[in-house]
Amino acid sequence: MNAPAEHPIVVDEFPALRRSLRVSIVTETYPPEVNGVARTLACVVEGLRERNHEIQLIRPNQSKAETRGEQASDDVLFHEVLMRGLPIPRYPHLRMGLTSKKTLVSLWARRRPDVVHIATEGPMGWSALQAAVQLKLPVCSDFRTNFHAYSKHYGMGWLHKPIMAYLRKFHNLTACTMTPDEGLRQELTDYGFHNVEVVSRGVDTRLFDPARRSAALRQSWGVAPDDLVVLHVGRLAPEKNLGTLTMAFEAIRRVQPRARLVLVGDGPSRKELQARCPDAIFAGMRHGEDLAAHYASGDLFVFPSVTETFGNVTLEALASGLPVLAYDYAAASQLVQTGRHGALAPFGNMNDFVQLGARLAADPAALHEMGRQAREAACQASWERIISRIEGLYHALTEGRPLPQPESAPARPRLAV
Structure with missing residues (x-):
């Protein structure tokens, strides 16, 4: 009788384990x-x-x-x-x-x-x-x-x-x-x-999540459920190009008069910004779940910086379900498609940046859909x-x-x- 055939040997079925370093x-x-x-x-x-x-x-x-x-x-x-x-x-x-x-x-x-x-x-x-x-x-x-x-x-x-x-x-x-x-x-x-x-x-999508949206936090800002909250997170400093942020918000407010600007962070430009935007909410430094709730309680993330190597806040905002308005470089260039997750202005073009802010604010329904797609895009950024x-x-x-x-x-x- 012929001997039964042996089972074939499977080689490299599992990848070799790399040594610890x-x-x-x-x-x-x-x-x-x-x-x-x-x-x-x-x-x-x-x-x-x-x-x-x-x-x-x-x-x-x-x-x-x-x-x-x-x-x-x-x-x-x-x-x-x-x-x-x-x-x-x-x-x-x-x-x-x-x-x-x-x-x-x-x-x-x-x-x-x-x-x-x-x-x-x-x-x-x-x-x-x-x-x-x-x-x-x-x-x-x-x-x-x-x-x-x-x-x-x-x-x-x-x-x-x-x-x-x-x-x-x-x-x-x-x-x-x-x-x-x-x-x-x-x-x-x-x-x-x-x-x-x-x-x-x-990005940590378990921490930065639209589910952290807080009606109580928004109420503390003095905004109604349907009011537009424009959010900025970052250091309040000259290199963050915050003059463009205030100009964009002024254009947004001409479209949405009840819009509110919320700034999370601190820095040397705070007093100047408070004088220029007396109605803005200056939330100061926030951390952990509190920071995540601030992100998720906004409606549009506006980030005019032109000095980023990446811009982690862009990714955190997207994960929190916020459409992003930014310049077309760094993280925004990788992650944001205009009309799908927010809008990108040509790098350094302030006029386009400001106009795009007004156009986004003019269509709340589209903005909401962009926020949903922003979350989906951020979930692809796996650590x-x-x-x-x-x-x-x-x-x-x-x-x-x-x-x-x-x-x-x-x-x-x-x-x-």
């Missing part, structure tokens, strides 16, 4: 500080921990109550090292880290990371870069804040060239620089940056996909392989309002 992340901002960089890094750290990577977070102490030195943690995959911090001029709520290259060389020589990820380019980032180069550690960086663009908004346009020269030198000493969109990647490449990789951003992309870059750096390319996004038609 020891990652040292160096940043000069982290929660509870409130800004897009801090929130994004917290999501990255959490995502990497969920994939069983060991994270060492090096950051400045954020208050006198925090003691410098390594901090213990119940989680063996996460520990923090706090360094001396000083307030940043004009940004007193943020701190720059002050530590020496020698300190970091000693720290990493005792427990060598597989890869160093430098998220900010301040003094601490520079020391970390020098230490990583000395120890021949794989190192990558983020380009997250347009400091070179901010200079002109503070009367220091002459600093643009030296700031850009420093940033180029900094990032070109790393194996790759992560940036959140293709437009900025091309801009940096044109400036002479090498090995720039696109790594987009995600899982983004963490996988970062993990792939780490492994390529540690293994000396070519950097993996991101998934290409399909071309999007531009629709008329």
Whole structure:
């Protein structure tokens, strides 16, 4: 008798498990500080921990109550090292880290990371870069804040060239620089940056959800159920181009006289804005579920900034079910289709921006439908996909392989309002 045939051997039915990495992340901002960089890094750290990577977070102490030195943690995959911090001029709520290259060389020589990820380019980032180069550690960086663009908004346009020269030198000493969109990647490449990789951003759709809309909150703003609430979330500062916001709101109010402007955030321009918009609601800094309720209780998100590297607030607004009016670049360019999720004005064209605001406000039914589609679009921005992309870059750096390319996004038609 013939022997029974053996079952065929199935090869590569499951993908090979990647080894866990020891990652040292160096940043000069982290929660509870409130800004897009801090929130994004917290999501990255959490995502990497969920994939069983060991994270060492090096950051400045954020208050006198925090003691410098390594901090213990119940989680063996996460520990923090706090360094001396000083307030940043004009940004007193943020701190720059002050530590020496020698300190970091000693720290990493005792427990060598597989890869160093430098998220900010301040003094601490520079020391970390020098230490990583000395120890021949794989190192990558983020380009997250347009400091070179901010200079002109503070009367220091002459600093643009030296700031850009420093940033180029900094990032070109790393194996790759992560940036959140293709437009900025091309801009940096044109400036002479090498090995720039696109790594987009995600959003917590469980936190930022239209279901958090609050009738009580809207009532506290003095608006009726059918009144239009125009929302802005962000730092109240010159680089956010808030003059265009007030002009757009004035145009909206000519169409919807009962419209109300709500500004979430704080900053040096607050007093000027209060004088210009005495009827606006200045909600101040908001966090967590309270912030999410403020988003969801608005009707139209207006974001006129022209200095973003990405603009996390755009994605948070979309996830909260708000149509977005913004300029056609950064996050808005990736995520917003005019007529479907809000409207995009040509970059820097203030007149078009203002006119689009009035046109959106003129059709409340269409605005409501755009909000529904905005939520659907935001739900496609998965943190899982983004963490996988970062993990792939780490492994390529540690293994000396070519950097993996991101998934290409399909071309999007531009629709008329």
